[in-house]
Amino acid sequence: MYLHEHYVVRGRLCQSESQIMSALPISEPVSAPAGAIITLLVSPNGRLRRELREKIVPPRWMLVEAQSGAEAFEYLHDSRVDLLLLDPMLPDLESTEFSSMVLERFPETQVLTLNTHTGQLVLGSTSPTPLATELSSLLHPQPSAPVPSWPVPPPALQSVMSARGGPDPGLPNVIGGSDAMRRVSELTRMVAQRDTTVLVTGESGTGKDLIAQAVHLLSPRHRHPLVVINCAAIPEALLEAELFGYTKGSFTGAVQSRIGRIHAAHGGTLFLDEIGDMPLSLQSKILRFLEQGEVQRIGGNDNLKVDVRVVAATNAALPQMVQQKLFREDLYFRLAIFPIRLPPLRERFGDVPRLAATFLARFAPHATLTEEALAMLRTHPWPGNVRELRNVMERASILLGNERELRGEHVVL
Numbered sequence: 001m002y003l004h005e006h007y008v009v010r011g012r013l014c015q016s017e018s019q020i021m022s023a024l025p026i027s028e029p030v031s032a033p034a035g036a037i038i039t040l041l042v043s044p045n046g047r048l049r050r051e052l053r054e055k056i057v058p059p060r061w062m063l064v065e066a067q068s069g070a071e072a073f074e075y076l077h078d079s080r081v082d083l084l085l086l087d088p089m090l091p092d093l094e095s096t097e098f099s100s101m102v103l104e105r106f107p108e109t110q111v112l113t114l115n116t117h118t119g120q121l122v123l124g125s126t127s128p129t130p131l132a133t134e135l136s137s138l139l140h141p142q143p144s145a146p147v148p149s150w151p152v153p154p155p156a157l158q159s160v161m162s163a164r165g166g167p168d169p170g171l172p173n174v175i176g177g178s179d180a181m182r183r184v185s186e187l188t189r190m191v192a193q194r195d196t197t198v199l200v201t202g203e204s205g206t207g208k209d210l211i212a213q214a215v216h217l218l219s220p221r222h223r224h225p226l227v228v229i230n231c232a233a234i235p236e237a238l239l240e241a242e243l244f245g246y247t248k249g250s251f252t253g254a255v256q257s258r259i260g261r262i263h264a265a266h267g268g269t270l271f272l273d274e275i276g277d278m279p280l281s282l283q284s285k286i287l288r289f290l291e292q293g294e295v296q297r298i299g300g301n302d303n304l305k306v307d308v309r310v311v312a313a314t315n316a317a318l319p320q321m322v323q324q325k326l327f328r329e330d331l332y333f334r335l336a337i338f339p340i341r342l343p344p345l346r347e348r349f350g351d352v353p354r355l356a357a358t359f360l361a362r363f364a365p366h367a368t369l370t371e372e373a374l375a376m377l378r379t380h381p382w383p384g385n386v387r388e389l390r391n392v393m394e395r396a397s398i399l400l401g402n403e404r405e406l407r408g409e410h411v412v413l
């Protein structure tokens with residue numbers, strides 16, 4: 001098909017679509033005739049891109065393509081985009097995270113998700129805009145009513161509790177009616193509404209992850225991403241790139257640009273688990289991000305503004321680490337604006353029966369706990385805390401087989 005007007009792509013005059021497509025590497029800014037709707041298609045799926053390329057044609061439409069969220073993000077930074085068509089299966093980012101990030105940062109860009117599951121292209125939007133409707137009828141010549149479904153993030157946590165041991169009304173998925181846990185629940189609820197940084201402390205297995213998730217779920221940010229990064233699990237050399245992202249070519253192996261996890265949490269919450277393992281060399285960069293709300297990608301010069309709430313957790317004694325100069329004092333004070341300490345299970349034995357019943361209901365729904373087994377569970381010191389109790393109940397459910405009563409002999413401590 002030949003175009004009525006010409007287009008300049010990377011300094012080349014193009015008069016046909018094929019010329020444009022060959023001149024246009026993915027993510028290259030394009031100059032379009034006045035009035036053209038610049039549509040950025042983000043999909044790793046070559047077949048889908050080809051299919052749409054045949055339908056979304058000039059002069060009304062100007063299609064540019066990206067294969068990943070990071071490429072699309074770069075393009076958006078450099079050029080105007082009127083419409084972003086999103087494949088939910090991105091290779092590098094959760095599409096829901098990506099779409100909320102785009103909506104926040106580029107409010108002038110409309111985002112539409114392509115439903116590719118059925119092989120059909122279905123546009124979804126709760127309130128179809130004129131552009132969405134126009135594109136929908138272009139893609140589906142017999143116009144059908146647009147399917148009302150924005151990519152709403154799935155509930156971050158599904159309740160795993162059975163009728164025998166439902167979650168405590170205090171916090172989602174957190175069992176604990178003891179005074180100590182009620183206090184934790186109160187503090188969590190209080191702080192969740194704010195953007196305050198939270199530091200969750202406690203021994204391993206006490207439920208710090210669950211509290212961090214509850215802070216996010218109960219906050220006004222709950223529809224945005226909760227991005228988790230375990231600082232102990234990622235080698236020091238990779239952690240900076242993972243957190244802050246990098247630009248193409250900034251180091252060997254950086255074959256394409258990537259945004260970091262901090263950026264991916266835009267609008268939502270970043271959970272820095274095992275913060276005590278954050279290398280000293282990175283701590284000042286984290287502090288700068290917390291103080292200024294900005295990140296700089298490795299190899300990049302721009303400071304990118306991000307709106308991210310931080311929850312950190314640790315089982316390390318950070319004040320001692322500060323004294324030993326293993327953790328920056330200024331970062332410690334910045335993180336510990338609102339500390340929540342999770343008591344070890346031995347300080348809340350009252351929670352043991354309900355926790356045990358909940359885990360039993362999960363692993364052996366047909367069985368009940370005998371007094372004998374419960375007495376054993378009540379008196380154990382639980383050095384591994386709730387995680388240990390969970391594991392004991394899982395093991396017991398295997399030893400139990402088809403029996404209906406969980407007795408002392410099934411409890412291996």
Ligand SMILES: Nc1ncnc2c1ncn2[C@@H]1O[C@H](COP(=O)(O)OP(=O)(O)OP(=O)(O)O)[C@@H](O)[C@H]1O
Binds near residue numbers: 173175209315387390
């Ligand atoms: N109050 C609770 N109610 C229900 N389940 C719990 C509770 N506390 C902990 N758990 C369960 O115990 C296990 C360990 O919890 P979690 O991972 O949150 O602990 P943690 O303190 O973050 O441990 P670590 O420091 O090792 O990361 C998980 O399976 C979690 O679901």
